[in-house]
Amino acid sequence: xxxxxxxxxxxxxxxxxxxxxxxxxxxxxxxxxxxxxxxxxxxxxxxxxxxxxxxxxxxxxxxxxxxxxxxxxxxxxxxxxxxxxxxxxxxxxxxxxxxxxxxxxxxxxx
Amino acid sequence: xxxxxxxxxxxxxxxxxxxxxxxxxxxxxxxxxxxxxxxxxxxxxxxxxxxxxxxxxxxxxxxxxxxxxxxxxxxxxxxxxxxxxxxxxxxxxxxxxxxxxxxxxxxxxxx
Numbered sequence: 366x367x368x369x370x371x372x373x374x375x376x377x378x379x380x381x382x383x384x385x386x387x388x389x390x391x392x393x394x395x396x397x398x399x400x401x402x403x404x405x406x407x408x409x410x411x412x413x414x415x416x417x418x419x420x421x422x423x424x425x426x427x428x429x430x431x432x433x434x435x436x437x438x439x440x441x442x443x444x445x446x447x448x449x450x451x452x453x454x455x456x457x458x459x460x461x462x463x464x465x466x467x468x469x470x471x472x473x474x475x
Numbered sequence: 476x477x478x479x480x481x482x483x484x485x486x487x488x489x490x491x492x493x494x495x496x497x498x499x500x501x502x503x504x505x506x507x508x509x510x511x512x513x514x515x516x517x518x519x520x521x522x523x524x525x526x527x528x529x530x531x532x533x534x535x536x537x538x539x540x541x542x543x544x545x546x547x548x549x550x551x552x553x554x555x556x557x558x559x560x561x562x563x564x565x566x567x568x569x570x571x572x573x574x575x576x577x578x579x580x581x582x583x584x585x586x
Binding site: 407410416462467468 | 508533
């Protein structure tokens, strides 16, 4: 079993829809949770970072962490074509290694 | 962009040749990382460094070596490249809250 599981998609939604991206994990020692956005042929870009259960909002993006269920989510409101990218979840213990999901490829259809 | 550059950005080489990739950062970060990204596997850690001359192995370190003689530079070397090392390689630095910031990547093809 992988440390972090993420549905690879692809996921296609119409412009303006709410997008929900999810990851599950098995290691209860994970303390910090991140979402990265990666455009084609570019490096991953840090989108959201949180270290506790609950919600964190930044503009159209909301990151949600449920440590009891070992489940994290990223919600995108009012989705735009520019949101089309691959979204990677990542998590880390207090030590060094960052564990990534395999990424979900998202396409927003105008 | 966290002041990270990678060179070269693209490279094609032949099996058995040595290859060195360079990561350069301008913000004096202590921790630096090398990852490879492959379809179906996501990002996997190769090696990381926690200071000048201080390095350690990651998940997929076989066939790779690293060196860090200056804070700003972290080199990844493939001593004898193989086709299985065809991949996209990313360098990253660690921020003050344990988050990581990535460079633009190097696309390596081993024929």
